[in-house]
Amino acid sequence: MLDQQAAGGPRTPGTATRGETVPTVPPAETAADAVDVTALLERGRTLATPVLRAAVDRLAPPMDTVSAYHFGWIDAEGNPAAGGGGKAVRPALAVLSAEVTGAAPEVGIPGAVAVELVHNFSLLHDDLMDGDEQRRHRDTVWKVHGPAQAILVGDALFALANEVLLELGSVEAGRATRRLTSATRALIDGQAQDISYEHRDRVSVEECLEMEGNKTGALLACASSIGAVLGGADDRTADTLERYGYHLGLAFQAVDDLLGIWGDPVSTGKQTWSDLRQRKKSLPVVAALAAGGPASDQLGEILAADAKSSDFENFSEEEFAARAALIEEAGGREWTAEEARRQYTTAIEALDAIDMPDRVRARFAALADFVVVRKR
């Protein structure tokens, strides 16, 4: 259980500004330092992309091209594009998890593709629900192709995810599909909680962590175990890998929350102050509100007034910057960075419960390191 009082954290006003390193404590030196994390992410992307493209090619027009735009394979005019797409954290985890069982990383490919499809289904719908106009440095699908295509393509990617796994026809694929379905349910629950919290003045830190565990932790948990399940891992091993992934997901979302307020749009590829514009009760906000003290009280009053404001959409950069400064002064930024670090540590410790080659363990640790220090 989290100590609400602790949510205040040290009250020293932070000094970092937009785009500077979020104050996440760098991970201690580990064997992960020897791992080339860029190559690890690239391996996940390279293994998953051909199967992902083949799956998306099955969609009826125009959903095939709308999907290709979303994944960054073509531009808005339909010309081939390169360098788009996401970070491929989930595919990297999925193919790595296959190696826990002694299988080749390729065994995890259908799992990597299925998880990436669910992840992208959720992004398409999330951008529409939040009215976000930018993702991955480009206009969002609903902006370019309209809300109906964003909904339909999201639905289609979700269906494809199940198809990709079930086509394998194995017992392991059935187990993997059940885990993915349960993670998807949690993801949807988390999104529903997140949206309902936008309309509440107060959300506790515990409620926020539960919501973030659902919306982000569950799918990262699935990504971290699905390759192992396809490789024939027993339930105990799969559950332990899920535990690693769940806490990694909480660390991931805590960093995402920091980036959602203080991230540099040049790196994140999203609009400035995206979470504040959306009235998100993200971790820095709820931690700042729970902290008590002058800055916290002032923030509470301002956010309560914002909730009633009819002019919120037209707030200036300076007005959002003032809210961000109060969140920071109340300790919300620092507490969230520490929470990312705590979740990171719990994730790494979870791995101690399973035997796996040192090389594989170091790679899981390297991916966790990447998650907490990332800027995008």
Ligand SMILES: CC(C)=CCC/C(C)=C/CC/C(C)=C/COP(=O)(O)OP(=O)(O)O
């Ligand atoms: C049902 C529904 C609409 C659910 C929405 C859930 C949702 C959007 C959760 C946020 C998860 C998250 C941190 C995404 C960014 O991942 P990332 O930084 O790995 O993205 P990338 O693939 O662009 O790198």
